[in-house]
Amino acid sequence: MTEPAHTHPRHRVDDLLTAPVRLSVVAALSRVDEVEFAFLRDSIEISDSQLSKQVSQLEQAGYVSVRKGHVGKRPRTWLSITEDGRVALQWHLAALRAIVDGIAAPQP
């Protein structure tokens, strides 16, 4: 038996990015080279702990890169999107648009 071809757009939706907060994080990061953790937290209006949790899931998936640094004695955490994250976001957004428009999924 052969498996049916998965042409419906929902099969191209990225599980990790179906959470609005994670999607917002990745989408915001797609427009910058690097952003400070606190700035992103304020920008998408969530708590430290929420953002930490979402970022660590995105980091595990290889979508986001985390860099720890210091300015003087003050620690700073910098976030950036990886190439995998950028590609995943593009496919995810394309799949969402296809669902909204009711058309077949884009093929990689």
Next chain:
Amino acid sequence: MTNSHDLSPGDAASLLNAADAAIDRGNTVSRRWRLGSVLSISLGVLVGVFLLASVYLLPTATGQGAIVISLAYALGIAIVTTVYNVFRRLTPIGWNDRYRRGLMITMGIFFVALALSFLVSERSPLLWIPLAVAAAIPVSVYGSQKVTR
């Protein structure tokens, strides 16, 4: 990349709106970002002024005078980069590449002009001020360009 979620068009539209809002915010803060321009223009001016100092002041300066001029330049660089690092909260997409490109051209012109100052005895401002401006321009312009994509 596949999943078991069965997103309705309404759910998908909500997610798209969330993504668009986040992308718009990213674009807006990138467009309003001025710190890169401040850093780039300040560095450009410092390099241009240091070139003029190297041509007009350093050759005739005493040892102490040369140290003071060099320290003033180093201090200026240190202040500008420290201010940038303290106040930076983000780097707009592509800015690092543009800035590095501009800085490389600026430093290239600076070193060529500096070498020229050893080869020619001409000290007319009509030659050296335009060269100093030419050295200052690349980093200032590249580092001040706004995101376009």
